[in-house]
Amino acid sequence: NGDRSKVHYLNAEKITSFFHETLPKVKIIVDAPLDSSGHYALAATYYQISKYLPELNQPPSIQINSCRTIISFQMKSDKKLFATAYAAIIAFNDAAKTQEKISNIMEMLDSQDANYLTPRTAKKIQQLTTVFNQSIKKINQINKDKELLRFCNGIKFFQTPTKITLVNSSDQNFNVYHHPTFGKRIINKVSKNSEVETIIQVPQAESYSINTIMNFLDGFHNFKY
Incomplete structure (x- = not known):
């Protein structure tokens, strides 16, 4: 405040966190x-899931375009990212493969x-593991x-290919799972237009190194909740 009634001292780490922190999301x-x-099935399913998982009680935001x-x-804490992703995908056909990917990531961290x-970092991994196991x-x-x-x-909507991305409190993206045919439907529609076809790419299956995972973990600033 101008009268110095409240003065907050920030070190370099806290300054970075303060100016770059965003709410994590799946x-x-x-x-x-x-x-x-x-839409009806999505609302009904997540309502039922929230009875088991209160963290999904808040309805998700939904953006829709023609494709x-x-x-x-959105959540308050980074430590819930992997656990929430594991739970939120359950209604989709890609659930088993996505959950397997997440479990593998958690095993890599735990090892x-x-x-x-x-x-x-050790404390972050411990908290992530605890929340994940509870989930x-x-x-x-x-x-x-x-x-x-x-x-x-x-x-049909729940049988459609999906891509699952985590966004941490540093606004860093981490792609957990990418269905092999995700995006190919669009490419087939525009296959006669070579210019558009070169813009729309279908990434290969995700592979993770421990360094990639740890870099994402380093961006976890919000572990308060």
């Missing part, structure tokens, strides 16, 4: 526009020798509830 990008039946739908779950990590238990309960996913059964 983005599910679906390779199709959301239609009315998909794709982006479903975004790191704490003796070679900074105390801050796994709840997801197992959801999988036993045969009625829960009945809303999305047979609806």
